[in-house]
Amino acid sequence: SPGLYIVATPIGNLSDITLRAIEVLQGVGAVACEDTRVTGKLLHHLGIKKRMIRYDDHAGEGDRERLLSLMEAEPVALVSDAGTPLISDPGYRLVRTARERGIAVTSLPGPNAAIVGMTLSGLANDRFLFAGFLPNKVKARESVLQELSCVPATLIFYETAPRLEASLQAIAATLPGREVAVARELTKKFEECRTGSPEEIIAHYAAHPPKGEIVLMVAPPTDEPLGDVDVDALLLAELA
Numbered sequence: 160s161p162g163l164y165i166v167a168t169p170i171g172n173l174s175d176i177t178l179r180a181i182e183v184l185q186g187v188g189a190v191a192c193e194d195t196r197v198t199g200k201l202l203h204h205l206g207i208k209k210r211m212i213r214y215d216d217h218a219g220e221g222d223r224e225r226l227l228s229l230m231e232a233e234p235v236a237l238v239s240d241a242g243t244p245l246i247s248d249p250g251y252r253l254v255r256t257a258r259e260r261g262i263a264v265t266s267l268p269g270p271n272a273a274i275v276g277m278t279l280s281g282l283a284n285d286r287f288l289f290a291g292f293l294p295n296k297v298k299a300r301e302s303v304l305q306e307l308s309c310v311p312a313t314l315i316f317y318e319t320a321p322r323l324e325a326s327l328q329a330i331a332a333t334l335p336g337r338e339v340a341v342a343r344e345l346t347k348k349f350e351e352c353r354t355g356s357p358e359e360i361i362a363h364y365a366a367h368p369p370k371g372e373i374v375l376m377v378a379p380p381t382d383e384p385l386g387d388v389d390v391d392a393l394l395l396a397e398l399a
């Protein structure tokens with residue numbers, strides 16, 4: 160039936176596609192995607208021939224309106240180049256407007272680099288905060304890290320290989336003493352996940368320049384604030 164189907168796609172390993180995602184991609188009238196070449200490859204791999212409509216970061220009001228009227232008439236899938244649409248990817252305004260207009264919207268669960276990286280890292284997962292990409296500019300990056308420094312949760316960032324060292328340096332300076340994890344090339348042949356102090360990880364990648372796609376994570380601040388520790392010490396001293 161007509162409406163918007165948000166469809167998560169693989170982040171590397173092409174087998175990471177759900178049966179339902181395949182069914183929906185087979186059944187829709189059109190697939191809205193960031194890059195028709197990237198999505199064309201996936202559809203080809205799945206043996207699906209489908210009309211593709213470009214909907215990327217540069218999409219304007221007009222592109223959105225055309226897609227919205229299409230999904231009032233027939234089912235339309237929204238995919239991104241990799242992983243879950245909307246997560247550091249296009250789609251937010253499209254979903255918001257579709258919902259405002261009473262268009263049926265559904266979202267199919269599937270791959271997401273942040274979740275894969277976090278579950279693999281061994282960092283605390285009871286609470287986590289996904290913070291997307293850090294800003295490029297030094298000042299803006301530091302102020303975001305400063306803002307997040309008190310959040311009692313694992314922090315998850317998307318990162319690129321050329322920026323990794325600068326981000327790790329900024330974390331070492333702004334969030335001292337916190338363990339970090341770097342998850343790279345998830346679901347692909349050279350998947351790896353390293354944890355340690357920012358200094359250790361910086362040293363490792365200085366010797367082995369990183370390639371590919373990266374999820375960068377920072378452990379929560381220690382759950383025992385210094386004040387509490389002092390109180391315990393005082394009580395123990397009194398008992399002694």
Ligand code: SAM
Pocket residue numbers: 170171239241242243244245246247248270271272273316317318319342343344345346347372373374
């Ligand atoms: N929507 C996607 C998702 O659900 O994961 C994320 C899109 S965002 C534009 C691209 C970033 O996701 C990369 O820079 C990297 O930080 C992360 N990423 C995507 N695929 C990855 C992979 N296979 N391994 C590690 N990180 C990945």
